[in-house]
Amino acid sequence: MNKELTNKIIESLKKIPGISNKQANRILNFFLESNVNFTNDLFENLLKIQSQTKKCKQCLAYSNNEICDICLDKKRASKLFVVFENQDIEKIEALDIEKGKYFIFNENINLKKISQETSTKLDLLLDIIKKFDEVILCLNTDLNGQITMQYLKKAITDLYPNKQVYQPSIGIPFGMTIEAIDPISLRQSILNKKRI
Numbered sequence: 001m002n003k004e005l006t007n008k009i010i011e012s013l014k015k016i017p018g019i020s021n022k023q024a025n026r027i028l029n030f031f032l033e034s035n036v037n038f039t040n041d042l043f044e045n046l047l048k049i050q051s052q053t054k055k056c057k058q059c060l061a062y063s064n065n066e067i068c069d070i071c072l073d074k075k076r077a078s079k080l081f082v083v084f085e086n087q088d089i090e091k092i093e094a095l096d097i098e099k100g101k102y103f104i105f106n107e108n109i110n111l112k113k114i115s116q117e118t119s120t121k122l123d124l125l126l127d128i129i130k131k132f133d134e135v136i137l138c139l140n141t142d143l144n145g146q147i148t149m150q151y152l153k154k155a156i157t158d159l160y161p162n163k164q165v166y167q168p169s170i171g172i173p174f175g176m177t178i179e180a181i182d183p184i185s186l187r188q189s190i191l192n193k194k195r196i
């Protein structure tokens with residue numbers, strides 16, 4: 001087997017987030033065992049979708065056009081969900097709630113070093129926010145996500161002191177026993193208790 005080519009492919013596959021050396025080897029083995037047509041079709045389709053897809057200039061979601069259909073939709077409520085990635089939009093769209101618009105932030109803020117790219121994205125977000133009455137920071141609820149939401153909240157309210165900024169409350173997932181829930185979520189869900 002061509003060692004040099006193997007290493008090159010493994011290194012490329014490891015650039016995919018979450019793919020370890022072992023998983024990269026498993027993917028390579030899968031293709032070595034596959035039919036040539038299968039590999040050809042997959043890579044042709046990947047190239048096709050890569051060439052057709054761009055990022056919407058307003059919300060940074062994947063789109064076939066400069067501005068995506070959601071951003072162009074005039075019927076939506078004046079609320080902006082700031083989400084982490086494209087899949088989050090599909091998830092929120094599927095909920096039976098009033099539809100708003102979205103902005104894909106796609107990273108956690110590193111307070112020690114804010115890159116030029118992050119700061120350009122933040123400027124774009126702050127500019128878009130002026131069109132909305134309500135902003136819902138819907139990022140991941142782990143520590144880095146919380147730091148990012150706090151940072152965004154401050155940046156937004158510094159510029160627009162009257163803007164309503166929300167984040168989803170941390171609660172107990174449906175069907176979960178109290179024993180299995182972590183203390184931070186349990187504390188928050190008791191603080192956010194509702195009258196029944």
Ligand SMILES: [Zn+2]
Binds near residue numbers: 057059067068070071
């Ligand atoms: Zn858009």
